[in-house]
Each structure stands twice: as C-alpha cells, then as structure tokens.
Amino acid sequence: MSLSLVRKYxxxxxxxxxxxxxxxxxxxxxxxxxxxxxxxxxxLDSFGPYSPLFFIGLCIAGIFLHLPEIMLIALGGLLFGxxxxxxxxxxxxxxxxxxxxxCVRYIFYVMFFKHHWRVVSITCGLxxxxxxxxxx
Numbered sequence: 479m480s481l482s483l484v485r486k487y488x489x490x491x492x493x494x495x496x497x498x499x500x501x502x503x504x505x506x507x508x509x510x511x512x513x514x515x516x517x518x519x520x521x522l523d524s525f526g527p528y529s530p531l532f533f534i535g536l537c538i539a540g541i542f543l544h545l546p547e548i549m550l551i552a553l554g555g556l557l558f559g560x561x562x563x564x565x566x567x568x569x570x571x572x573x574x575x576x577x578x579x580x581c582v583r584y585i586f587y588v589m590f591f592k593h594h595w596r597v598v599s600i601t602c603g604l605x606x607x608x609x610x611x612x613x614x
Contacts, residue, residue, distance in 0.1 A: 493586050518553055530562075534567075
C-alpha cells in the first residue's frame with residue numbers, strides 16, 4: 479500500500495471518528511439545560527479564574543455541535559458584562575468556525591469530494607485549484 483493511500487485512509491478515519499464523537503456527545507448530553515444564567519454561573523464559578531477560557535471552549539463546542547451561538551454570546555454578555563462577554567464569545571466563534579473549516583477542508587474533503595462525488599469532484603477540483611492560486 480502506498481504512503482499516499484495510507485494517509486487518505488488515516489484522514490477518513492479521523493474524520494469519521496470526529497463525526498462519531500460529536501454525534502455521541504450531542505446525543506448523550508442535554509446541553510439545553512445549561513443555557514440559563516443560574517446554571518452557567520454555578521459552572522463558571524467552579525472554574526475560578528479560568529472561567530473565560532471555559533466559556534470560550536463552550537462557544538467553540540457550540541459551533542461544532544450546532545448550538546445557537548447567539549444565545550451563548552448573549553449569555554456571555556450577561557455573565558461577564560457586555561464588552562467582555564462579547565469578546566469572549568467572538569473569540570470562541572472565530573476559533574470554532576476556523577476549526578470547522580479546517581476539518582471540512584482537510585479531512586472531509588478527501589472522503590466526500592474525491593471518493594464519492596465524481597461529477598462534483600471535477601467542479602470542486604477547479605474551485606480548489608482556483609483557491610490555491612489566489613492563496614486562500
């Protein structure tokens with residue numbers, strides 16, 4: 479087996495593992511009960527000075543789990559104050575969106591566009607080559 483083929487299978491396995499883990503987390507835990515102020519204050523108080531990092535991580539997880547981000551950012555504004563809550567939420571959204579983009583761009587691209595959709599693969603291949611030429 480060639481090295482490039484092994485790398486493709488590793489990327490596919492990582493992609494399927496990430497998808498399975500996210501589906502399991504989303505189905506195993508009821509995240510909607512944590513979207514009120516009292517529950518979040520108790521959780522954030524338990525993290526002490528690291529509570530902003532926990533909130534940023536929650537916003538990042540919210541992007542991957544498709545939770546309503548506007549509610550999380552508004553909750554951050556109530557918990558940390560308007561400006562700090564918005565900044566913490568914005569950092570979480572940017573990092574989570576970038577992580578989602580990178581997963582789709584480098585892991586799921588191989589699985590979906592190169593192996594399953596032959597007609598779409600030609601169009602996406604042209605699009606990807608155009609994106610590579612422009613540097614994005």
